[in-house]
Amino acid sequence: MDHTPPDDYQLDIQVGFLLRRANQRHLAIFAAQLPGLTPTQFAALAKLCELGPISQNALGRATSMDAATIKGVVDRLRHKGLVAALPDAADRRRLVLAPTPEGKAAYARARPSAHRITSETLAPLTEDEAETFLALLTRLG
Amino acid sequence: MDHTPPDDYQLDIQVGFLLRRANQRHLAIFAAQLPGLTPTQFAALAKLCELGPISQNALGRATSMDAATIKGVVDRLRHKGLVAALPDAADRRRLVLAPTPEGKAAYARARPSAHRITSETLAPLTEDEAETFLALLTRLG
DNA sequence: AGGATAATGTTTGTATGCTAATGAATATCT
DNA sequence: AGATATTCATTAGCATACAAACATTATCCT
Numbered sequence: 001m002d003h004t005p006p007d008d009y010q011l012d013i014q015v016g017f018l019l020r021r022a023n024q025r026h027l028a029i030f031a032a033q034l035p036g037l038t039p040t041q042f043a044a045l046a047k048l049c050e051l052g053p054i055s056q057n058a059l060g061r062a063t064s065m066d067a068a069t070i071k072g073v074v075d076r077l078r079h080k081g082l083v084a085a086l087p088d089a090a091d092r093r094r095l096v097l098a099p100t101p102e103g104k105a106a107y108a109r110a111r112p113s114a115h116r117i118t119s120e121t122l123a124p125l126t127e128d129e130a131e132t133f134l135a136l137l138t139r140l141g
Numbered sequence: 142m143d144h145t146p147p148d149d150y151q152l153d154i155q156v157g158f159l160l161r162r163a164n165q166r167h168l169a170i171f172a173a174q175l176p177g178l179t180p181t182q183f184a185a186l187a188k189l190c191e192l193g194p195i196s197q198n199a200l201g202r203a204t205s206m207d208a209a210t211i212k213g214v215v216d217r218l219r220h221k222g223l224v225a226a227l228p229d230a231a232d233r234r235r236l237v238l239a240p241t242p243e244g245k246a247a248y249a250r251a252r253p254s255a256h257r258i259t260s261e262t263l264a265p266l267t268e269d270e271a272e273t274f275l276a277l278l279t280r281l282g
Numbered sequence: 283a284g285g286a287t288a289a290t291g292t293t294t295g296t297a298t299g300c301t302a303a304t305g306a307a308t309a310t311c312t
Numbered sequence: 313a314g315a316t317a318t319t320c321a322t323t324a325g326c327a328t329a330c331a332a333a334c335a336t337t338a339t340c341c342t
Contacts, residue, residue, distance in 0.1 A: 009252050011187050011204070015262045016171060016180050018275065019164045021205050021282035024329085026157050031330090039157050040298065046152050057320055063152070064162050067321065069299050076297080093307045093320040111150050121156045124280045133281075134159065136274040139265045141162035165299085172300085181328060198290055208291065210329050217327080234290040234337050287340070298329080309318070 026121045033120070034113045040065065042110060044073050045082055045099065049107045053098040055088065064141075082106055167262045174261070175254045181206065183251060185214050186223060189240050190248045196235040197226070205282075223247055 011017050030039050037045070040063070047062045048054065054062070060070030074097060077083040082103035088094035099107065122130040152158050171180050178186070181204070188203045189195065195203070201211030215238060218224040223244035229235035240248065263271040 009187060009191075009255060011184055011191070013275070014255065015259050015275065015278070016164075016167050017184060017205075018278045018282055019160065019167055020180070022278055023157075023160045023164055024205060025282060026160055027330085030157060038297065039161070043152055043158060046150060050150075050152070055320075064158075064165065065298090066300070068301085068323085071322070072297075072299090091308070091320085095321070114150060114155065118156050121281065125277060129277055132273065133277040134154070134156065136266060136270055136277075137156070137159045137163055140262065140274075141159055141166060168300085179327065196290075206328085207330065209293085209331085212292070213328075232290085232338070236291070283342105285341090287338100289338070290336080292334080292336105294333085295331085296329100298327105300326085300328105302324090304323080305321095307318100307320080309316100311316075312314095 026117075029120050030117050033117045034110055037106070037110060040069075040073050041077055042114065044070065045077060045103055045107050045110075046114075048083065048097060048099050049104060053096050055091075055094040056085070056097055059097055077103070167258075170261050171258050174258045175251055178247070178251060181210075181214050182218055183255065185211065186218060186240065186244055186248050186251075187255075189224065189238060190245060194237050194239040196229065196232075197238055200238055218244070 027039065030042075034042065043063045044059060044065070048059060051059075051062060056070060056074055057067050059074070060067055063070070065073065074083060074085070078085060082100060083097055084100050084103075085095050085097050088096045122133070125133060168180065171183075175183065184204045185200060185206070189200060192200075192203060197211060197215055198208055200215070201208055204211070206214065215224060215226070219226060223241060224238055225241050225244075226236050226238050229237045263274070266274060
């Protein structure tokens with residue numbers, strides 16, 4: 001009898017809306033801390049430095065970007081001189097990507113900022129809360 | 142001595158990356174459950190139905206979209222016949238928006254789907270976990 | 283009253299992000 | 313081997329998002 005019928009729809013309480021807002025805030029923090037790279041560009045560069053030479057689509061899978069998206073991101077990284085691409089001799093469909101020396105340097109320079117960005121994004125939470133949040137968020141991916 | 146130096150950067154652990162992934166999954170669920178409207182379009186329509194007639198920029202603020210973004214969203218809703226726009230007699234800069242009867246009907250029809258979308262997005266978590274997650278996520282917006 | 287300021291809506295440009303279609307190359311399977 | 317299927321990269325089209333610049337209109341302040 002005390003049961004509230006779900007007749008109301010409060011947008012501000014919905015996961016999708018909250019995810020979008022949290023992401024907006026994170027993007028703003030990222031742009032302020034690391035002006036030269038977008039989050040996706042940094043993610044692609046970071047994964048490429050982590051994994052070493054890899055095909056474009058494989059890099060996309062590693063960073064959760066589809067083929068169309070990763071292409072645009074890689075094109076911009078190549079245009080900036082951070083990533084080099086060579087045709088794969090063994091599989092002529094493939095484009096093998098690798099970070100350039102400038103790309104590796106940019107990644108090394110950006111890493112401290114990346115840590116600050118994560119900290120600042122999670123700053124409204126205590127350490128325990130942040131840990132809980134990340135664990136739950138991981139399961140929603 | 143057991144302290145791990147933050148020398149490594151694991152992309153898959155970063156908030157930004159996890160937020161992007163969770164959002165991707167949510168968008169896919171949304172598109173499957175509610176094919177006619179995008180999440181932003183639904184958010185704008187829902188807020189407009191909640192709040193009643195309001196200017197375009199004010200609707201943008203209510204839904205966390207900047208002026209350029211809300212314009213595109215509203216244009217598409219108007220093109221679908223879900224939203225009507227009239228010049229404000231009191232303030233000639235303003236465009237007063239209101240849902241059309243079709244817009245109100247679409248909102249009423251979409252609301253059950255919206256609840257399902259939220260449930261499905263949070264399905265990997267228990268109810269208690271989902272509640273915790275939403276509380277923490279709210280503080281990151 | 284009148285000049286600085288601010289708000290509203292618009293446009294342009296850049297960057298994600300998805301779907302769908304395409305052509306080329308490789309794998310698979312009978 | 314040959315037909316079928318899959319993978320890779322690309323392209324086109326649509327929909328967020330944000331920044332920056334703009335003209336128009338309100339408001340504020342002295």
